[in-house]
Amino acid sequence: MRKSRIALLALTLAAANLAVPTGPATAEAAPVTVTVNARAGLDNVSDAAYGVNHAVWDTALGTNAVADLLKDAGTQIMRYPGGSYSDIYHWKTNTAPGGYVAPDTDFDHFMAGVQRANAQAMVIANYGTGTPEEAAEWVRYANVEKNYGVKYWEIGNELYGNGHYGSNWEADDHADKSPAGYATVVKQYAQAMKAVDPTVKIGVVLTTPGNWPDGIVAGGDAGTWNQVVLQIAGPSVDFAILHWYPGGSNGPEALSKTAQVTDAVWLARQQITKYAGKNLGIALTEINTGYGQNTQPGALFAADAYASLTAAGVFSVDWWNVHNGIGTVSTVAGHTDYGDFGMLSSANCTADGTVCQPAFNTPFGPYFGLSLASKFAPAGAQLVRAAASDPLVKTHAARKPNGDLSVLLINEDEANAKSVTLSYAGYSPATTAQVAGYGNGDTAITTASGTATSVTLAPYSLTVLTLHPTAAVTGPAQPARPAASGVTATDATLSWPAGTAGLKYEVHRQNGTITEQWGETTGTSFTVHNLTPGTRYTANVIARDGTGKVSWASPPVTFQTGTPSAAPCAVTFADVNDWGNGYVGSVDITNTGTNPIDTWNLAFTWPTAWQQVSGGWNGTWTSTGAAVRVSNADFNRTIAPGATVNVGFVGAYQGPNVLPALFTLNGALCTTR
Template identity: 50%
Template sequence: MPLPHRPARSPRTGRPRPLARAATVLAAAAALLTPLATTGPASAEPRAATTADATVRVNTQAALGRLSDVARGVNAAIWDAHMNDPEVAALMKAADVGAMRYPGGSYADIYHWETHTAPGGYVAPGTGFDAFMGTVRATGAQPILIANYGSGTPEEAAGWVRYANVTKDYDAKYWEIGNEIYGNGHYGSGWEHDEHEDKSPREYARQVRAYAKAMKAVDPTIKIGAVLTTPGHWPDGVVGEGDAGDWNHTVLSQVTDVIDFVSVHWYAGGADTTAEAAMTRLTRLPGELREVRNQLDRYAGADSPRIGIALTEINTNTGGARLTARPNALFAADAFMTALENGVFTVDWWNTHNGPGQITTVDGETDYGDMGMLSSGSCTGDVCQPPPNTPFHPYYGMKMTSRLGSAGDMMVATASSAQDVSAHAVHRRDGRLSVLLINKNADAARTVDLDYAGFVPSAAAPQVTRYARGDTDITQVTDDGTSASRVTVPPYGMLTVTLTPRAGTGPAASDAAAPGTPRLEAVTDTTARLSWEGAQGAARYLVQEREGAHTRLVGETTGTSVTLRNLPAGSTHTVNVLAADASGRLSAPSTPLTFTTGTPPDAPCAVTYHRDTSWGNGFVATVTVRNLSDSPITGWTVDWDWPTDRQSVSSGWNATFHQTGRHVRVTAPENAGPLAPDGGSTTSFGFVGSNDGPNPEPTVFRLNGTICSGG
């Protein structure tokens, strides 16, 4: 008999969200589990067009990495009475979900697995660990488990590993240490339960080492994850009282040798809570993820590629608006693929079920303000959701990404000429190419011309699946006029187009296998030495640099290493290696490597950049300049370029500042004396800066046009 309805604190907002009592799913629920519907055209007819609205380029020789077996994931919470309903496993299996995170956001830091209790929170019946694992196995997924940091111990976590992997043989691979621990009050805002007297990042790092030691003593094969803040999101850049640095830099400086991945969360946020605004903010995610990797590179060095990035929570916002409506389906599909293409190995939606919030009308439909993928069947006032486990639109956004490819398939670069058309592509292991097109325009269809590099489509009609107005599931369509070169996407709709290669073309026609992932053996200010594992059937290797959806040849060799020369100092490069067989036919590309060159060690000047303080969207920095040449310098300018277009100088002192685009020029004040030679004196200036998103440091400084070394 189900328990009476009880309110439960939402781990995302702290506000009460009702959890539904157990309810019977509609008899029609079986229809919801249909993997692929075959209904007719969407209600909004695509318009004919003689001129395309956009061009999308797909380059199968520009690899972005392979889809992992845990690429698509969802969160599951112990306060969710429907967490383990049989319909959940069936729906998630139909969407090729490979990861399920437990026991649910902030509840992880009050949850004791052995007693299945969460003091201060509500635990729904039937949500214990073994019941959860039943759903995981029925889905064909893997668990991502959050060890209790806030009120637990390393010994308790080790006991959970023993029960999961020794007693029950669940083979639970991924274990996070706590959830959003930076929200424990150390920076002034405290939503995360943490009973440690010392709540600093330094103590968290110390405890991560203790947890990792205890847990890996039980099962050395598990992977341990540490919690980081997302660059550009609070409290990134904030330095707490008594700390030497912010959260990420403090934690990573102490744990990279004992962790296997880091966990970050991403919510679009912002004053504008519309899904349209969220999709715009999604353009910031690649830069933010790149900064996570930069931080790993800084502290893990050559070991950095071993440490993965998990995006274990994502949604549009926590404000409760436009969460179940159609635009959030577009956001979900775009967000999953954007994150995966930018180095994340798993993306886990918040949440499976969550509960209704603000009720609005969006695109002619009721939006329940619910951050779940599936309905919990609850009500806000007299407005009730559909029956439990009815999919909301974001579920279909995630499901659409499963039509692109599965574990082991290669994501490849795309570029769209239109802001309201997003594109993603996957080159499958069987040679087929799938392209996902997302039309974010609510009012008009978009006709898209497709352009290919490294792929020649056959004359066969492409397979097309669609999710648009009028569709109740991912829908297979035929005879809609789609060809390999032109596609029309309905308004607020998505299409996945799957093409077969022309016979005798593509990697399948080559006798050479794909090379191994390149490794960075050494790097200077102008050179980079790369090596890779050889490929069977290879006569030579081509090293190609990716620039958007274009590639250019930068190296060629018959061996398995190459030195790239004449690279700009402080520049970032992403390369793939392809093998050519004796006939010159190319293999599939390797997974990519991204690296950054340094600055010259024997430069005639040195510049030190120091961020003195930061508060999330602003900072104070000091720049110190030394003249290392043998002649004094009278009158000087210092130039640099910001790594992102959302960094700027607001005001400064001891110099004159001017910024154009990303470029900053600092000029000596009129009364400045000469810079003494041989490092005999230094000059410093400071400024207040602003940043909207991540705040990476400039990589190259020039004194009077000459590149300087780091201080």
């Protein structure tokens, strides 16, 4: 990302006080209802979920003061040596030719800070100007000589930015800068590094669905970056690396971007399964917001993004950056925003000296977003479904290993407080609750006592309710994530490993915050019938013992049903030329029946709100919201049995480009090929 390539030549200390203006009084809006369903389980929180980035040009890297601040915020993992610097950095000499490296930022200083914070490391091996041998020596030094136990190793940073697709910000000395060239050498890195320490986990750089250059096929390539990299390197690596800077020019726009998380992770997993042929963990090792980086939008976005991505099964989310430096100064929600992508103040000033940041290491808004998110759902917790009746109130919920349940409430209304009532399914809370909050302009998290069923959210605020159970109940162990197989248009079989003897297993489908029980069995598989074609389903398994005690819901499985194999029509929908936020779409319509089709209308619905048709040909295209219809032109009005007509369009998207799954021709459901 562009901000990760800007080096701070030095971080200067400045003595400044962080003012806390008092906002205007606001009236409460209409009551909001929040529903939490502890039976609708999402993913478990890993021990590397809450991360940050460190950079070797940061003079405070590895210091006790920074380590202590990050520890207090619940940071579990720290990434090093810093974005695009990773591809020019040489660990042995602590140098980055062409860039600035601050004193005392070498690997040992970094690890001292990691250890002081009781965190772990995410290390980026130099791909751009390094070698597999240099990376293997780093593994040997870290894990054999020093016993640091560094588990996660990335191979390079944003190598799709090496000029192969036209944009060139990432150093890459290799003659072959294609995805095939990168993937081939990644295999050499993985082999060399694992020969030193077989326990290390190797990460490979992918493009994030819906973000440039995802979907683009460059000249001479056999497919997109992700397709080629996964096909070649997938069998040799252990996790996929994504970066996400979703942007946004104002608060509502920036804060809406987390709605893309579910589809982005879904598409990434689909690509991984299809092209790598195995499951890879997903780490999102750089993220930041596009608006209000230091103020309340940054805090709200950070908390929401950490929770949303963790719920989707991303095992590590690493904020860019700890210190970054002053950028474009503005006023956001009544407070000065320094345009600084750091969590902590760098205490530097604008070029003309008219505006200076607060004292060095003063926490900015995202720091408190991280802190509340890590307290809301610590390692070992499981996210569960929660929803609010007001679109300006986002909510997440988590079951904790100690039996507590937490609810994260995000009020994105800058002007109005929200009166919230809460209800719970699958969990019986005690009456009282602990309440932690962070409001617009606050300099610390506040704590108070409250109730489990109601709370008032200040405007533009974060609130975490921590609830205790009415009685401690120990049920069976949480089942493992089920797997889906034999998926057709209407059927699917779910299977899971056996638990202890004598258990029954309930199989539940998630429908928002409602769970619908498909059935139960004493076995370890269950076949579901009468499903809707072309539909994405999410399901859990819950174990129940002979006394009626139940387990936590398993982590979810998500699968999509197909379309009928026998239908009067077939449709092939293809993205034939993509440029990162738009593409040329080709749609083949085949008459698979025995009679000619005279006059036709093809209809489909976009899966997301950020997709649209910009224009089309070979038919008359119309759109109403997400619904799209194309009717025949005069020259292709008739489709003979076995014949195919083609229509095309220009599509646009501003997020993950999930292709439609269902098409109807004159009202009849077609086979999607």
